[in-house]
Amino acid sequence: MIERIIIRGYRRFDKLDLTPNPGMNIIVGDNESGKSTLLEAISLALTGKLNGRWAREELNPFWFNRAAVNDFFTKYGTRDQIAAPEIVIELHLVDRDELQRLRGVHNSLKLDCPGVLMRIAPADEYADEFKEYLHDNPPHILPVEFYDVDWRDFSDKALNHRPKELAASFIDSHTIRSTSGVDYHTREMLSEHLDSRERARISIAHRKLRQQITNDALSDINARLAAEHSSLHDRPIGLQMDQSSRASWEAGIVPQVDDIPFAMSGQGQQAAIKVALAMSRTAGTSTFVLIEEPENHLSYTSLTRLVSRIEGLAGDDQQLFVTTHNSFVLNRLGVDKLLLLHNGNTTKLTTLGDDTANYFRKLAGYDTLRLVLAKKLALVEGASDAIVLERAYRDRVGKMPIEDGVDIVSMGGLTFRRALELCTSLNRQAVALTDNDGHPMAEILAPLSGLLLEGKRTMLVSDPAKGPTLEPQICAVNDQELLRRVLGRTSRADLPTWMSNNKTEAAIRIFDSNEPIMFPDYINEAIALLR
Amino acid sequence: MNRLTLAVAGGRKTQSVVDDCLAAPKGSKILALTYTQNNQQELVSRLAPYRPLEAHVEVQGWFSFLLRHWVRPYLPARFPGRRLHGLNFDGDPGRFAKGEGKFLDSEGRAYKRHLAQLALETDQASSGAVLDRLSRIYDVVYIDEVQDLNGYDLEVLEALMASPIDLNLVGDVRQALILTNVRDPKKKQYKGINIKKWFEDHARRGDLEILHNSTTWRSNQIIADFADSIFDDSWGFSKTVSQNTVITGHDGVFAVSPEHVPEYVTRYKPLCLRYNANSAKSLDLPFINIGMAKGLGVERVIIGPTSGMINFLSKGKRLDDIPCCSLYVAVTRARASVTFVADNPDRLGLPVWMP
Numbered sequence: 001m002i003e004r005i006i007i008r009g010y011r012r013f014d015k016l017d018l019t020p021n022p023g024m025n026i027i028v029g030d031n032e033s034g035k036s037t038l039l040e041a042i043s044l045a046l047t048g049k050l051n052g053r054w055a056r057e058e059l060n061p062f063w064f065n066r067a068a069v070n071d072f073f074t075k076y077g078t079r080d081q082i083a084a085p086e087i088v089i090e091l092h093l094v095d096r097d098e099l100q101r102l103r104g105v106h107n108s109l110k111l112d113c114p115g116v117l118m119r120i121a122p123a124d125e126y127a128d129e130f131k132e133y134l135h136d137n138p139p140h141i142l143p144v145e146f147y148d149v150d151w152r153d154f155s156d157k158a159l160n161h162r163p164k165e166l167a168a169s170f171i172d173s174h175t176i177r178s179t180s181g182v183d184y185h186t187r188e189m190l191s192e193h194l195d196s197r198e199r200a201r202i203s204i205a206h207r208k209l210r211q212q213i214t215n216d217a218l219s220d221i222n223a224r225l226a227a228e229h230s231s232l233h234d235r236p237i238g239l240q241m242d243q244s245s246r247a248s249w250e251a252g253i254v255p256q257v258d259d260i261p262f263a264m265s266g267q268g269q270q271a272a273i274k275v276a277l278a279m280s281r282t283a284g285t286s287t288f289v290l291i292e293e294p295e296n297h298l299s300y301t302s303l304t305r306l307v308s309r310i311e312g313l314a315g316d317d318q319q320l321f322v323t324t325h326n327s328f329v330l331n332r333l334g335v336d337k338l339l340l341l342h343n344g345n346t347t348k349l350t351t352l353g354d355d356t357a358n359y360f361r362k363l364a365g366y367d368t369l370r371l372v373l374a375k376k377l378a379l380v381e382g383a384s385d386a387i388v389l390e391r392a393y394r395d396r397v398g399k400m401p402i403e404d405g406v407d408i409v410s411m412g413g414l415t416f417r418r419a420l421e422l423c424t425s426l427n428r429q430a431v432a433l434t435d436n437d438g439h440p441m442a443e444i445l446a447p448l449s450g451l452l453l454e455g456k457r458t459m460l461v462s463d464p465a466k467g468p469t470l471e472p473q474i475c476a477v478n479d480q481e482l483l484r485r486v487l488g489r490t491s492r493a494d495l496p497t498w499m500s501n502n503k504t505e506a507a508i509r510i511f512d513s514n515e516p517i518m519f520p521d522y523i524n525e526a527i528a529l530l531r
Numbered sequence: 532m533n534r535l536t537l538a539v540a541g542g543r544k545t546q547s548v549v550d551d552c553l554a555a556p557k558g559s560k561i562l563a564l565t566y567t568q569n570n571q572q573e574l575v576s577r578l579a580p581y582r583p584l585e586a587h588v589e590v591q592g593w594f595s596f597l598l599r600h601w602v603r604p605y606l607p608a609r610f611p612g613r614r615l616h617g618l619n620f621d622g623d624p625g626r627f628a629k630g631e632g633k634f635l636d637s638e639g640r641a642y643k644r645h646l647a648q649l650a651l652e653t654d655q656a657s658s659g660a661v662l663d664r665l666s667r668i669y670d671v672v673y674i675d676e677v678q679d680l681n682g683y684d685l686e687v688l689e690a691l692m693a694s695p696i697d698l699n700l701v702g703d704v705r706q707a708l709i710l711t712n713v714r715d716p717k718k719k720q721y722k723g724i725n726i727k728k729w730f731e732d733h734a735r736r737g738d739l740e741i742l743h744n745s746t747t748w749r750s751n752q753i754i755a756d757f758a759d760s761i762f763d764d765s766w767g768f769s770k771t772v773s774q775n776t777v778i779t780g781h782d783g784v785f786a787v788s789p790e791h792v793p794e795y796v797t798r799y800k801p802l803c804l805r806y807n808a809n810s811a812k813s814l815d816l817p818f819i820n821i822g823m824a825k826g827l828g829v830e831r832v833i834i835g836p837t838s839g840m841i842n843f844l845s846k847g848k849r850l851d852d853i854p855c856c857s858l859y860v861a862v863t864r865a866r867a868s869v870t871f872v873a874d875n876p877d878r879l880g881l882p883v884w885m886p
Contacts, residue, residue, distance in 0.1 A: 100667040104604030105657070106614070112605075112660050155604035156614055 001319050002042070002288065004092035006108060009065045009085050011037045012344045019348065020321070021337050022094075023314035026330055027323045028372055029341030035323040038341065039170070039290045042321060045089040045118045046168040046288060048151045048159060052188070055118065056149045061141045063087060063120070073140040084130070085142065087120040092154075098165050104155035115154040116163065123148035168288045171274040186274055187250060206249035210241035271298065275309050287318045295326035307332045327369040335360040335368060340426060352425040359418055366414055371422055375405030376530055379419050379432040384507035385470055386410045389433065389526065391511040392519040396527050406530050416459065420451040431529045432459045433522060438468040458529055460522040471499035471506065473520040486513040533692045535677070535700040535730055536742045539771045540758070540863030541749025541828065544701045545570065548673050549577045551699070555586035555671070563673040566593045567709065569826055570675055593680070594618060594646060597687070600665050601650035602641060605657035609649070616640050644712060647683035654690065666695045676825075677702035681722050682715025685729060692738045700739075704730075705762065705859045708822055724852050727766070743769060749828050749866050751775045753783040757869070758862045761843075761855055779830070779867045785884045786844075786876035789814065792833070794886045801831035801870065804861045806854070811835025814872060821861045832865045835872050844871065844879040 007016040012034045027035050044050055050058045061069075068085040075081050090107050092115045093099050099114035107115055122130055126146035133143045151159045162168070169188075191199065222238035254261050255273055271294060294306055307329055314320045324330055330338065336357035340347040360368055371377060378401070380386050386408045393401045401408055411419060416432050423430040436444065441461045445452070452459055462469075466476040475483060475496050484491065487509050489498055499506040510517060538544045552561055565571050574590045591599075603615045610631050616639035624633050624642055634649040635641055641649055654661035672691060674680075677700040680688065691698050704727040721729035733739040747755055755771040762768055787795050792814065796803070803816040804824055811818065814835050834840075840858055842848040850858060862869050876883040 097667045100664050103660075103664050105607050105660075106604070110607060112608075112657065155599075156606070157599070157603070 001094040001096075002091050003094050003113070004090075005038075005042065006088070006090040006092070007038075007041050008088040008108075009068050010041050010087045010089060011063060011065065013037065013041070014065050014067060014344055016344060016346065018339070018346050020319070020339065021348075023316075023319060024311075024333055024337040025319070025321045025339050026333050026337050027321060027339045027341060028325070028330060028369060030373060033341040034344055035341055036292060039172075039292060039321055039323060041089045042091065042288065043168060043170050043290055045091045045116050045151075046166055047162045048118070054149075055120070055151070059120065059144045059147065059149060061144055063144075064142055069142055070140055072142075073138075076134055084122045086122075088117065089119075090117040091115055093166075101157075102153040102155060102163060102165065104153070106152065106154050106156040113154065116159065116166070117152055117154070119150045119152075120147055121150070122146055166288070168290065169274075171271065171289065171291045171294070186255075186270075190255060191250060202249050202253065206252065214240040266297070269302075271296070272302070272306055272309070275306060275313070289313055289318060289320045291320065291322045293323055293325060295324060295329055300328075303328065304332075325369070327367045328364050330368050330372075331360045331364040331366060335422065338372065340372060347426055349422075349425045352421065356418055356421050360422075363413055366412055367409070368422070370407055370409050371419060371428075372426065374407035374409070374428075376407070377423065377428060377430040378406060378408040378526060378530055379416065379430055380408060380410050381434060382410050382503070384503040385433060387504070387507035387511050388470065388474070388519070389523060391517070392523050393527050393530070395517070395519075396524070397531060401530065404531070417448060417451070420448060420457060420459075423457055424451050424453075427456075430457050431526045432457075433526050434459065434461055435469045435473075436462050436464045438464065440464065458526075460526050462520055462522050466520065467496070469500065470520075471503070472496045474499070474510070474517075477518040477520055482515055482517070486510055486515050486517060532740065533698040533700075533738055534740045534742065535702070535734075536744060537730075538701070538703055538744040539747050539755075540703060540706060540859070541747035542703070542744050543748055544703065545573055545577065545675055545826075548574065548675055548699075548701055551673070552578060552586060552588045553581055553584060555584075555588070557585040559586040559671065560669045561586050561588045561671045561673065562596070562669045563588060563590045563675065564593055564596050565590070565675040566679040567676065567825065568592070573826065574675065593674075593684070594643060597646050597650045598641065600668075601661050601687075602646070602653050604664065605653050605661055608660075609653045609656040610635070614639060618643055618646070644714070645683075647687050647712070647715070648717070651683060651686055651690065662690060662694045669696055671697045671699060673699045673701065675701050676706075678704045678707040678724075678726050679709050681710045681726065682712050682717040682719075684712070684715075685718050685721060685726075689733075689738075692733070705768065705856055706825065708825060708853070708856045708860055724766075724856055745769045745771050746774055747771050747863070748774050750863055751777070751782055751867060754862060754865055754869055757784045758859055761850070761859050761862070763849055775866060777867070781831075781884075782867050783869075784862075784881055785868065785870040786873050786879040786881040787833070787870050787884045788876045789872055789874065791884065791886055792816070792872055795870065795884060796833065798886075799831050799833075799868070799870075801833040801868070802827070802829040802864060803833050803835070804864070805835040806837045806840075806857055810837050811872070821857045824864050825860055827864050828866065829864050830866050831868045831870070832861060833870045833872065834861050840871070841873060841879070844873075844881070 001022055002020055005016065005018040005020060007013040012032075027038060029035050040050060044055055048055055064085045064087060072082055072085050088108065092107065092111065092113050093102065095103070095113055102114040102116060103112070105112050107117055123146055130143060130146040133146070153159060153163060194202070218239050218241075225237050225239070275291070291310065294310060295303055298306060310320065310322065311333060322329070322333060334357050336349050336352040336354070338349050360366065378389060380389055389408055390401055393406070397404065416434060420430065420432065434444065441464065444461050445459060448459055451457060462473050467473045480495065483495055487495070487499070487506055489495060536544070536547065538547070548563055552563065555561055563574055565574060571590055571592055578584070578588060578590070598615065598618060606613050606615050613631065613635060619636045619640040619642045622636055622642050623644060624636070633642075634645050688698070688700075704724050707723040707726055710723065718729070730739060730741060734741045750758065750773060752773040755773045759768065759771050781799065795801075796816065802824065803818045804821050805811040805818040807820050816833070816835065818835060836844070837854065839850050839854050843850050843858070849855075870884060871879060871881065873879055
């Protein structure tokens with residue numbers, strides 16, 4: 001179980017210090033916020049590899065934090081010169097008996113706990129070459145050839161393979177990478193799924209089979225070749241099956257589902273197989289499952305099935321890190337397990353109660369991610385409120401709210417209390433607008449008191465004197481004739497009644513109209529707060 | 532529970548460690564420590580045929596144990612910012628070195644000379660984390676040839692005794708010949724064979740249970756009796772009982788004059804032993820030093836004795852502690868015969884061999 005992740009100088013993470021949840025972690029964030037990078041970093045420190053290749057081989061200049069690299073080159077040779085950029089990834093692990101070999105104080109915080117760390121820093125033996133490179137007025141690209149990858153546990157023991165106490169499965173969103181049929185991560189999982197005796201049995205059978213092909217099918221051919229070429233070469237030339245390690249059984253054996261090979265099955269199916277493989281591992285190892293965007297390539301039903309499997313994975317021995325763009329995945333796996341990434345920093349939900357998490361789990365279809373990811377948030381009751389607010393905002397500001405990063409989210413089935421609770425635990429700015437529905441303002445605000453915060457989270461209630469809902473409120477502040485023109489209604493129709501019966505239609509007509517329309521005070525106030 | 536098994540030479544000490552490892556329950560975590568390289572390889576190769584074992588068994592040397600489990604994980608707790616880069620086997624920081632310089636050379640290697648002290652100080656600086664970590668990695672620690680430990684090593688043993696780890700010590704104090712750190716001034720009174728007193732002190736305090744095994748499977752009874760006679764009765768060693776009853780036709784302890792040595796060696800092909808490179812210089816034999824023969828078992832030995840040994844044999848004059856142990860080791864290598872080379876073989880009180 002990872003208790004703390006510290007990343008310095010890796011890609012977009014200048015400095016990250018994250019305390020993940022013990023079981024499930026759902027990582028959300030905008031595009032480019034570093035979701036995949038976080039999974040990569042965890043995988044690097046746990047396994048020493050990235051995409052199945054050693055960090056040393058994969059290392060490239062773009063692993064280093066862009067800003068740090070630029071800063072280094074800009075200041076180099078000046079009086080403010082700084083040390084060359086480094087990458088440090090530290091995973092602090094829980095203090096369990098089976099992890100004691102990894103324990104010590106060799107980490108940046110000098111804490112006594114088990115853990116692993118990867119440090120990529122300039123190599124001492126290339127100090128002169130590095131210096132020479134810098135004097136040559138180079139482009140702002142680090143010469144990684146002069147860097148060392150140092151992978152150790154916290155007891156300061158150098159690691160050259162993954163510590164056996166730790167197991168990591170990476171279920172990435174890419175499908176088949178290699179031409180051989182199964183990508184590296186799946187192969188890794190597959191091979192760990194089998195115990196050593198089973199592996200040996202397959203390997204021997206495979207070897208025998210190849211030998212048999214050499215003996216049977218190839219023997220006639222070899223006899224012919226020997227005869228034909230005896231004049232060309234003094235030793236016999238022949239063909240045989242490749243017996244080198246390149247031809248190991250792993251390359252020739254693939255999982256299949258319903259008699260269909262892995263590579264031929266649908267991408268959703270493949271994701272499901274990978275999750276299944278990741279699930280059962282040897283006891284006594286701490287397993288980490290990293291899942292990248294499980295929603296990709298999956299229909300709603302397949303996703304539901306997959307997500308319930310993923311849910312089953314999290315536990316005492318397994319820690320999950322799931323990145324997602326999908327609210328359903330988030331709601332189902334638990335809003336309270338969310339880690340929000342933003343500009344290389346993370347926000348964790350700490351105060352969200354179990355009941356709220358359960359509430360979102362039941363409301364799995366709700367687009368929770370919009371609440372989570374919006375820069376500025378306006379919460380409204382329904383679609384008509386959202387449309388009217390957009391129009392009012394455009395009138396006032398001159399552009400659509402979304403262009404300013406204001407996301408207007410209608411509550412659907414969600415209550416304001418739950419939504420504001422989520423915003424509170426994310427420390428997010430939000431403006432909520434609600435009808436008074438004939439109740440006094442104080443009565444509406446009372447149950448929300450702990451969630452509201454001046455300048456951060458505001459609840460605006462329409463003035464009860466001007467009508468219970470949005471429609472009478474609009475009627476109250478606009479000229480009747482103008483409103484009839486906007487809505488295309490004759491003088492016979494009672495405007496508040498028609499509007500209330502055709503809320504969305506009325507809102508769209510208001511939105512599309514070129515007439516100068518007035519809006520109730522609470523809406524204007526909301527716009528002032530959102531700008 | 533901490534236990535010490537004191538066995539005589541040829542008492543199958545190493546085998547008892549192997550047997551215990553094989554009998555250990557599934558899942559138990561065992562560390563077997565020895566001091567000499569020879570012994571380490573011996574243990575590893577005796578366990579090899581039985582792998583995979585039910586228990587998890589690791590074999591390590593004493594110094595790498597101190598380096599890997601005591602010093603390396605927590606060195607920064609003792610010396611902030613420092614990392615361990617290996618062992619300086621022969622180096623000497625000098626008598627007046629203090630602090631970091633006493634323990635680590637300029638390349639960050641720990642001086643072997645002060646390693647045990649560094650280990651103890653590191654544990655202290657880590658507030659006991661070293662032992663906590665260790666006792667969660669291993670349930671049982673065996674230490675073979677425990678008589679070779681001295682000085683601060685004994686304090687390391689004391690720390691292990693006080694921990695939840697079951698410490699199992701195996702050794703023979705009469706073979707206290709090689710010391711981990713000859714010049715370690717700590718616990719000087721327990722140096723060499725005197726480690727016996729240290730064991731007895733701990734047994735009295737109830738930290739240690741001492742078991743005795745006086746059966747030898749190697750030397751015959753004549754050699755065993757002779758070996759017992761090397762030590763003064765005041766040590767209180769019990770009489771060795773031999774289970775070797777093989778008669779070869781040349782059995783027991785003998786003397787031979789230098790002129791007959793070539794013929795003797797040709798006929799019996801004994802292992803040739805001397806005290807050190809400076810002894811028995813007049814004899815042209817393929818000698819090895821007695822210290823190097825520790826752990827070996829051979830059919831016959833021939834010994835180029837020191838003048839002290841001659842005095843002991845001819846006049847019964849007791850040897851000092853270290854030569855005593857040395858002679859004991861030399862004699863107990865043999866299954867069938869031990870022969871001393873002497874200018875006047877008839878004065879040794881031993882049967883004289885002649886062609």
